[in-house]
Amino acid sequence: MPRVLSGIQPSGDLHLGNYLGAIRSWVANQDTDDCFYAIVDLHALTLDIEPGDLRSRTAATAVSLLAAGLDPERCTLFVQSQVHEHTEMAWLLECTATMGELGRMTQFKDKSERRASVRVGLFTYPVLQAADILLYDSELVPVGDDQRQHLELARQLAVRFNNRFGPVLVVPEATFPVVGARVMDLQHPGQKMSKSVHSPLGTISILDPPQDIERKVRRAVTDNDGEVRYDPRGKPGVSNLLELLAVSTGQAPDVVADLYEGYGPLKADTAEAVIELLRPLQRRHASLSADPGLVAGVLAGGAAKARQVAGETYRRAASAVGLLEPG
Numbered sequence: 001m002p003r004v005l006s007g008i009q010p011s012g013d014l015h016l017g018n019y020l021g022a023i024r025s026w027v028a029n030q031d032t033d034d035c036f037y038a039i040v041d042l043h044a045l046t047l048d049i050e051p052g053d054l055r056s057r058t059a060a061t062a063v064s065l066l067a068a069g070l071d072p073e074r075c076t077l078f079v080q081s082q083v084h085e086h087t088e089m090a091w092l093l094e095c096t097a098t099m100g101e102l103g104r105m106t107q108f109k110d111k112s113e114r115r116a117s118v119r120v121g122l123f124t125y126p127v128l129q130a131a132d133i134l135l136y137d138s139e140l141v142p143v144g145d146d147q148r149q150h151l152e153l154a155r156q157l158a159v160r161f162n163n164r165f166g167p168v169l170v171v172p173e174a175t176f177p178v179v180g181a182r183v184m185d186l187q188h189p190g191q192k193m194s195k196s197v198h199s200p201l202g203t204i205s206i207l208d209p210p211q212d213i214e215r216k217v218r219r220a221v222t223d224n225d226g227e228v229r230y231d232p233r234g235k236p237g238v239s240n241l242l243e244l245l246a247v248s249t250g251q252a253p254d255v256v257a258d259l260y261e262g263y264g265p266l267k268a269d270t271a272e273a274v275i276e277l278l279r280p281l282q283r284r285h286a287s288l289s290a291d292p293g294l295v296a297g298v299l300a301g302g303a304a305k306a307r308q309v310a311g312e313t314y315r316r317a318a319s320a321v322g323l324l325e326p327g
């Protein structure tokens with residue numbers, strides 16, 4: 001069984017981009033692979049977040065992931081900070097990475113732009129992400145398109161580490177969904193849907209009630225030429241709607257485009273398809289929320305399983321670089 005690892009920041013409220021770009025693949029992978037999924041709370045510390053919010057969002061993210069279809073019987077769902085090897089492994093990898101390669105990370109450049117002071121954690125963030133991946137000997141890492149560069153770095157660090165210290169780390173491969181790898185903001189179709197950008201009308205939460213989804217899709221920014229055509233560069237707003245409709249109904253966006261003459265019917269059907277896509281998830285969310293003890297149990301079990309695998313890989317890596325066995 002191929003080993004899979006992926007991670008998500010604890011925003012609490014997942015959006016449609018997270019769901020279509022990553023979580024749907026996570027759910028599907030459970031059938032065929034040995035899956036580890038991390039709620040990466042340490043990564044969330046790189047930006048300002050209130051301690052109480054971090055705690056509650058970590059739990060809320062776990063509930064959303066279970067509602068989306070993660071099954072603790074078939075995957076290991078855990079919280080990053082409960083497995084201390086993540087930070088230890090990150091140090092070994094920080095001593096492998098260079099300032100130059102981290103400085104080239106576009107997410108770092110975007111997030112540090114126009115800030116008077118930039119935290120070191122924001123700079124080394126991708127190294128912690130590489131540690132997340134490499135600790136689990138993961139072969140496959142299902143992610144959205146925005147993680148491409150971070151995944152390439154994780155591969156490079158693994159190769160460099162192995163060249164220096166011997167064949168210790170598995171070199172992972174990123175996987176992306178064919179459609180939905182980059183869901184765009186409905187109001188600003190030139191930028192990806194994101195929880196860190198304040199765009200309430202442009203972002204669909206997986207927990208949005210049907211009337212909100214309908215309103216957001218109806219008001220989605222398109223263009224003036226009125227032609228329904230799949231052309232992500234030339235017509236990003238219309239193409240984003242086509243992708244949402246296509247992925248929600250299991251078709252190809254260019255095939256879906258041929259079925260429509262105007263934006264009105266396209267928007268109406270897209271809203272309907274997204275509402276139907278999310279309906280079962282929202283129903284499960286309502287029943288899971290009624291049982292707060294369940295999530296704590298799932299996360300405790302997940303951390304115990306994750307520690308076993310991560311502990312073994314870390315000891316292998318630590319020994320390879322010449323650190324002594326724990327006394």
Ligand code: TYM
Nearest residue numbers: 006007008009017018021022129143144181182183192193
């Ligand atoms: P995060 O928390 O921003 O997003 C979680 C997953 O959702 C995908 N995603 C999208 N996919 C399509 N369209 C969008 N608009 C969109 N927005 C987000 C992301 O690509 C991601 O797969 N650095 C990572 C978290 C992380 C991680 C890891 C991922 C930490 N360690 C190890 C994989 C492996 C992040 O911030 O994702």
